[in-house]
Every structure is written in C-alpha cells, then in structure tokens.
Amino acid sequence: MVEEKRLMKGNEAIGEAAIRAGCDAYFGYPITPQNELTAYMAKNMLDSGRIFIQAESEVAAMSMVFGASSAGGRAMTSSSSPGVSLKQEGISYACGADIPCVLVNVQRAGPGLGGIAPAQGDYFQATRGGGHGDYYHIVLAPKSVQEAADLTYEAFGLADKWRMPVMVLADGLIGQMMEGVALPPPLKPVERPDRPWAAGSGKSGARNRISSCILDPEALEASIHSRYERYAAIAKEHTSFEEVEVEDAELVFVAYGTSARVCLGAVQAAREAGLKLGLFRPITLWPFPSERLASLAVAGKRFLAVEMSMGQMVQDLRLAVNGAAGGAAPVDFFGRCGGVVPSEEEVLAVAKKLLRRDS
Amino acid sequence: MELRYGHPKSLVSVQSKYCPGCGHGVIHRLVAEVVDELGVQEKSILLNPVGCAIWADLYFDMDTVQVPHGRTPAAATGIKRMRPDHLVICYQGDGDLAAIGTAETVHAANRGEKFTTIFVNNAIYGMTGGQMAPTTLVGQKATTAPYGRDPGAAGMGYPIRVCEMLATLEGTKYLARGSVDNAVNVRKTKQYIKRAFEAQLRGEGFGLVEILSPCPTNWQMSPTAAVDWLASDMIPYYRLGEIKNELSTREEAAL
Numbered sequence: 092m093v094e095e096k097r098l099m100k101g102n103e104a105i106g107e108a109a110i111r112a113g114c115d116a117y118f119g120y121p122i123t124p125q126n127e128l129t130a131y132m133a134k135n136m137l138d139s140g141r142i143f144i145q146a147e148s149e150v151a152a153m154s155m156v157f158g159a160s161s162a163g164g165r166a167m168t169s170s171s172s173p174g175v176s177l178k179q180e181g182i183s184y185a186c187g188a189d190i191p192c193v194l195v196n197v198q199r200a201g202p203g204l205g206g207i208a209p210a211q212g213d214y215f216q217a218t219r220g221g222g223h224g225d226y227y228h229i230v231l232a233p234k235s236v237q238e239a240a241d242l243t244y245e246a247f248g249l250a251d252k253w254r255m256p257v258m259v260l261a262d263g264l265i266g267q268m269m270e271g272v273a274l275p276p277p278l279k280p281v282e283r284p285d286r287p288w289a290a291g292s293g294k295s296g297a298r299n300r301i302s303s304c305i306l307d308p309e310a311l312e313a314s315i316h317s318r319y320e321r322y323a324a325i326a327k328e329h330t331s332f333e334e335v336e337v338e339d340a341e342l343v344f345v346a347y348g349t350s351a352r353v354c355l356g357a358v359q360a361a362r363e364a365g366l367k368l369g370l371f372r373p374i375t376l377w378p379f380p381s382e383r384l385a386s387l388a389v390a391g392k393r394f395l396a397v398e399m400s401m402g403q404m405v406q407d408l409r410l411a412v413n414g415a416a417g418g419a420a421p422v423d424f425f426g427r428c429g430g431v432v433p434s435e436e437e438v439l440a441v442a443k444k445l446l447r448r449d450s
Numbered sequence: 451m452e453l454r455y456g457h458p459k460s461l462v463s464v465q466s467k468y469c470p471g472c473g474h475g476v477i478h479r480l481v482a483e484v485v486d487e488l489g490v491q492e493k494s495i496l497l498n499p500v501g502c503a504i505w506a507d508l509y510f511d512m513d514t515v516q517v518p519h520g521r522t523p524a525a526a527t528g529i530k531r532m533r534p535d536h537l538v539i540c541y542q543g544d545g546d547l548a549a550i551g552t553a554e555t556v557h558a559a560n561r562g563e564k565f566t567t568i569f570v571n572n573a574i575y576g577m578t579g580g581q582m583a584p585t586t587l588v589g590q591k592a593t594t595a596p597y598g599r600d601p602g603a604a605g606m607g608y609p610i611r612v613c614e615m616l617a618t619l620e621g622t623k624y625l626a627r628g629s630v631d632n633a634v635n636v637r638k639t640k641q642y643i644k645r646a647f648e649a650q651l652r653g654e655g656f657g658l659v660e661i662l663s664p665c666p667t668n669w670q671m672s673p674t675a676a677v678d679w680l681a682s683d684m685i686p687y688y689r690l691g692e693i694k695n696e697l698s699t700r701e702e703a704a705l
Contacts, residue, residue: 116532142531146524147557154521154554158528161515162495162536166528184518290495290513291533300507302498302516 096271101236101261104272105169105195106131108240111277112247114193115164116142118155122174123207124263125197129169149174153181160185160192161301163289165247169195171263172213173204175221182256183222187303189318191250193243194258197266200430208430209263209349214403217260218377225315227322229257229329230376232347236270242374244275251284253325260376262399264349264432326378333372336362340369342442343387345408346397347373349432354397356435357442368442376404381411388412388420395445397438398426421449458482460491462511471673473663474502476630477570478509480640481539484647485512494537495529497522501543502576520551523558523567530565537650538565545575548584548610555616562621562655566646569612569658572665573684580668584610587683592668613660613693623655625694629662629685631677642692649697662688 099107106128109117117136119129129145136143142159146152152168159166170178175196185192196217200210213221220226229249233239239261246257287294290301305311336358337343344354351372361368371387371394373380384394394412396405405424412420425441427433457463460482468474485494491512498506500519507514517525526540547555547569555567574592575581582592582599587609589598601608613625624646628639639661646657662684664676671679 116528118528144527144531144561147553151521151524151554151557154518154524155528157517157521158497158515158525159532160528161525162529162532164528164532180518181521188516290515290529291493291536293492298511299513300516301514302507304504304516 094273094276096273098269099236099272100127100267100269101239102127102197102266103131104236104240104274105243105259105261106135107274108243109167109193109247110135110139111275112244113165113278113280113283114141114167114247116156116159116166118144118146118152118159118166118168120146120149120152120170120174122171124199124209124266125169125171125195128195128197128266149177150180153178156192157181157185157190160190161188161290163286163292165251165283167193167195169197171197171199172201172210175213175216179216179222182228183220183224183226184303185256186220186226186228187224188301189254190256190301191254192256193246193250194256195243196258196260198260198262200428206430207263209265209399209432210428210430211262211348211350211399212403212428213260214376214398214400217258218379218407226318227377228255229253229325229378230260231257232260232374232376233265234348234351234372236265236268237272239265240272240274249329251286253321260348262349322378329375330378330380330382331374332380332383333374335370335372337369337371337387337392339367340392341367342446343369343371343392343394344397344438344442345371345373345384345394345404347376347404350397350399353433353435353438357439360435360439361442366443366446373404379407379411381407384408384411385415388415393421394423395442396422396424397433398424399432400426400428402426458486460485460494460511462509464508466509467505468502469667471664471666471676472502473572473630473661473665474570476636477568477661477663478506480636480643481568482510484640484644485537487644488537488647488651490537490651493535494539495533496539496541497526497529499542499546501546503541503543503570504577506541520546520549521554522546522551523554523563526565527558527561527563530563534564534653537647540565540567542567542569543576544569544571544573544583544585548612556619559616559656559658560619560621562623564650564653564655566650567658568643569660570663571612571660571688572663573609574665574668576665576668582606585612587687609687611688613658616658617694621656622658622694623696624649624657624692626692627660627662627688627690629680629690631662631664631680631685635690638690645697645699649699652698654697660688
C-alpha cells in the first residue's frame with residue numbers, strides 16, 4: 092500500500108528511502124548542501140539499531156563503506172562535490188573488488204571549494220569512473236524529491252544485483268527543496284539478496300577474499316574484460332529515461348535533474364504558445380540512453396542540451412547522435428554554471444532563437 | 451608421542467614470497483597460532499594492507515579483505531561493526547599505519563573500535579623498495595633519505611612512537627610493543643597478541659600490538675646483522691613491553 096504523501100526535504104527523503112531499502116550502515120562527513128542527510132541518518136539509523144559513524148574524513152567514510160559492504164552489509168555514504176572527489180579512491184577500489192554500495196552526491200559548484208549553490212559540474216567525474224583505472228558504475232539522476240527517494244531505494248537493489256557502487260547524482264536544489272513524497276515500503280528481509288561472497292558469511296564453501304589486486308597483467312585484463320561484459324548487460328537492461336512531448340517536437344531539450352525541471356517548464360510554456368518543444372531526460376547517466384537518442388536523431392530531431400555546467404552531458408549526446416542519420420544531428424548547448432540555475436525564460440529564449448535561426 | 455610444534459591450521463601451507471630474514475613470516479605464524487589456540491579460525495577476518503603484507507591473503511587461511519593504502523582501520527571499522535562476533539585483525543605496516551593512514555588509525559583508536567591492529571614496524575617502506583618511513587630512525591639511510599634521516603636541516607621529522615602517541619586516547623585499552631629479534635621476544639609478542647585478541651573477543655576497546663621486525667633487504671644487511679641492528683638500535687628507541695593496559699584482566703602477572 093502506498094503511503095500518504097508527506098512534505099520532506101530532498102536530503103531527508105534520500106535518507107528515509109535508504110533506511111527503507113535496508114541500509115545497514117551509513118558513514119558520512121559534514122559538507123553543505125547535504126548536511127540534513129547525515130543528520131537524518133545519525134538520528135534514524137541509531138534509533139533503529141543500525142550503524143552510523145561520522146567519519147574523520149570523506150576518504151575514511153568511503154573505506155568504512157567498503158569494509159561494511161565487504162562484510163555483507165548494505166552500506167551508503169553521501170557528500171557533495173569536493174567530498175566526492177575524496178571518495179574516489181574508495182570508489183575505484185569498490186569497483187575493482189566488485190563491492191556493492193550506494194553513493195549520493197548532492198552536487199555544488201566547483202572547481203575547488205567553489206560555492207555551495209546547486210550545479211551539475213560533476214557529470215564527467217560521475218559517469219567516467221572518477222577515480223583511477225578502467226571502470227564505470229551506475230549513475231542515477233533524480234529530478235524531484237519523489238524521484239530522489241525512489242532512485243535511492245532502487246539504487247540498493249541495483250548495487251546488489253550488479254555488484255557495483257551505484258551513485259545517486261542529485262544537486263543542492265534537489266537536496267534542499269521540500270516537496271510532497273510518497274515513500275516506498277520498507278524492504279522485507281526476505282527480499283534482500285544473499286551475499287555468500289561477503290567476508291565472514293560462511294556461506295560460499297570457500298575462503299572469501301575481497302581484493303582488487305591482481306598483479307598478473309593478463310589475469311587483470313581478463314577480469315576487466317569480464318566486468319565490461321557486465322557493463323554491456325547493464326546498458327541493455329537498465330538504461331532509463333523520460334520523454335515529454337518528443338514525438339512532434341521541432342526541438343528537443345536534453346537535460347537531467349534540476350536542469351530538466353527547468354526545461355520541462357519551458358516546454359509547457361512553449362506548448363501554450365503553440366511552439367513544438369519536447370524534453371528528453373536521461374534518468375541513468377551511466378548507462379547513457381545513447382541508443383534512443385540516436386534513433387531520435389535518425390527521425391530528424393534536433394537537440395538543445397541544457398546543463399548547470401559548461402557542457403558535460405552534451406558530449407555524451409554528441410557521441411550518441413554523431414553518425415546517426417548519416418551525419419551529425421544538430422546539437423546545441425546552453426549552460427549556466429557556478430551555482431546559477433537557469434530560468435525557464437532564458438532556456439525558452441535560447442530555443443526560440445535557434446528555431447528562428449534555422450527557419 | 452605428543453606433537454608440540456606443527457604448522458598452524460590458520461596458515462596455508464605454501465612457501466611465502468617474503469625475503470630471507472623478513473619478520474612477516476614469524477609474525478604471521480604468531481597470529482595464526484593464537485587464532486588456532488582461541489579456536490576462532492572460522493570466525494576471523496584479516497585485512498591485508500598495501501605494503502609487503504598485501505601477500506597476507508595468500509597465507510592466512512581465513513576470510514580476507516584488501517583495502518586502500520592507509521584505510522585499513524576505516525575498513526576494519528566497517529567490518530567489525532557489521533560482524534561484531536568475528537575476530538577482526540587489521541594487519542598494517544609503518545607506512546600504512548603511521549603515514550598515509552595516520553588519521554584513520556588515530557580516529558579508529560579514539561572511537562575505541564573493537565578490532566585488533568597488528569602493527570609491523572620495520573622502520574622502512576618494504577614493498578616499494580626502501581623509502582623513509584615515519585618510523586625510520588634518525589640517521590638511518592633510505593632511498594629517500596640517502597644521507598640518513600635528518601630531522602634538522604633536511605626537515606625529515608622524527609620517528610613516531612605509535613603506541614605512546616595512541617596511549618593518550620581514551621578509546622585505546624591495550625597497546626603493547628614486542629619484537630621478533632630473538633626467541634624470548636617472540637614468545638612475549640605472542641602473549642601480547644593473545645591478550646589483545648582475547649580482549650577483542652570480550653568486546654573491550656581498541657587494541658594494538660606493535661612488533662619490531664627486521665627488513666634485511668631494505669636495510670641492506672644480512673639477516674643476522676639485521677636482527678642485531680634491531681636489538682642495538684631500534685629497541686632502545688622503541689621501548690618494549692605493555693605501553694598501556696587498561697583491560698579487565700590487567701591484574702594478571704605483567705610480562
């Protein structure tokens with residue numbers, strides 16, 4: 092039974108969804124704009140007899156996640172951009188040792204200490220495997236408080252299914268705003284997959300050795316190849332996106348998270364004015380919905396990527412559509428950065444200008 | 451006839467990759483013997499660090515977790531919190547524990563995490579080929595201190611006495627320093643390890659056993675010269691014994 096909607100901050104909804112998904116252990120470190128999430132976990136994890144530690148650093152928090160998950164627990168950490176940079180060490184190890192866990196990045200503006208206002212400048216870091224080595228992990232981008240809760244809940248299951256870290260890539264706006272949210276029901280223990288491979292499980296019939304270290308180059312190559320086969324399976328099974336009024340659109344916004352919300356407003360305003368705009372919103376940033384975008388390009392669509400950055404996702408969009416339709420599909424970009432959220436009006440004005448230019 | 455000395459059950463029977471005269475083999479054996487004596491092999495998890503002891507997962511017959519350099523105490527925290535009924539052994543060298551992982555060590559100790567750290571102090575980086583460690587003695591040569599560690603003009607700092615540093619923290623309950631340079635010290639070291647493991651199984655606070663250990667290869671000495679140097683140069687600086695014992699059993703005869 093779906094619960095009644097309640098009014099929650101994005102950061103708190105993420106925390107509650109994690110608890111309902113059976114998060115056994117949370118490790119965090121203070122950083123704005125995600126502090127409500129750590130505080131929510133401090134209260135509610137401890138109240139329910141679970142593990143909460145305010146770590147000495149982001150680096151340590153991520154290795155605590157690595158340890159707790161290696162020992163069979165559903166583990167999670169959250170932070171914002173500069174803190175996520177620090178976590179990259181442990182994320183690379185978790186990817187190399189096939190350790191499931193959930194990571195939340197409530198992005199703020201960079202580079203460096205940057206600012207604390209919402210931004211989308213960590214797209215490259217999140218989707219390219221932000222640490223060292225050849226790897227990817229799943230990246231989910233919520234557009235609302237509801238979706239932040241839903242995707243966090245889903246992230247735990249995906250992490251277990253694919254044995255990899257799953258990142259929820261939100262931003263300061265999603266984290267800080269309040270919206271109505273209907274929370275998913277608490278996961279029943281029987282719905283949780285077993286982890287016979289975990290240290291101390293006693294269930295694999297052999298010694299369980301968690302490690303990302305393989306010194307024989309051919310053996311390491313083979314293990315990476317096998318991980319890439321899994322990546323291909325994930326791309327096939329779990330690419331997710333939303334389309335709004337794309338079918339007859341003369342121009343399609345491509346945007347995720349907060350910038351997609353802005354574009355949705357622009358689409359609605361345009362439609363009221365008789366202008367045919369649409370929105371394509373990737374929900375999985377990795378795997379990126381390249382195939383669908385390519386087929387839209389073949390169908391003759393032109394695209395305007397909108398991001399709260401100087402243009403990062405737009406590169407994936409160009410890779411997706413270049414070569415489709417026998418040539419490069421028209422892709423334009425508009426972005427604000429530094430923590431500035433674009434307005435519906437300015438996004439709509441850019442779209443109108445492009446359509447005028449081409450007509 | 452009674453068998454008094456055999457291969458420990460908790461160690462795999464393979465030839466090790468450790469150099470001739472290295473202390474890791476003896477220390478591995480001591481840890482394994484204590485695990486056997488306590489009957490907890492199937493309830494033990496060992497963290498093998500970055501450094502020479504990364505090989506530990508080839509040798510210990512128990513579940514193992516290999517973690518980023520220096521993060522061993524952070525990962526051990528996660529493991530022990532998840533599996534409080536297991537014996538969690540955090541095996542670390544001096545670079546891992548006292549340089550790149552200082553923050554993790556201090557804070558795990560300060561939280562009173564209920565795992566045991568086996569801290570192998572050989573005053574050098576072994577795996578990477580003999581660089582200066584935080585525990586390198588003043589004047590001791592290393593590839594990154596070619597004229598010897600110089601805390602003065604070269605600003606290389608002083609060797610860190612880890613047990614004494616951690617002793618000020620409320621969360622630490624048992625801190626002992628042993629050595630594997632001779633049979634007497636080997637036996638005492640085994641007792642320290644046993645006390646620390648027993649304390650962990652009773653759920654008492656943070657315990658650490660530091661073990662002075664020879665590294666002939668990177669000290670550029672013969673194995674016998676290395677144990678002699680350990681006794682003549684390391685032990686006077688790194689005092690052996692129980693540096694802090696606040697265990698519930700401390701009334702037992704002191705070693």
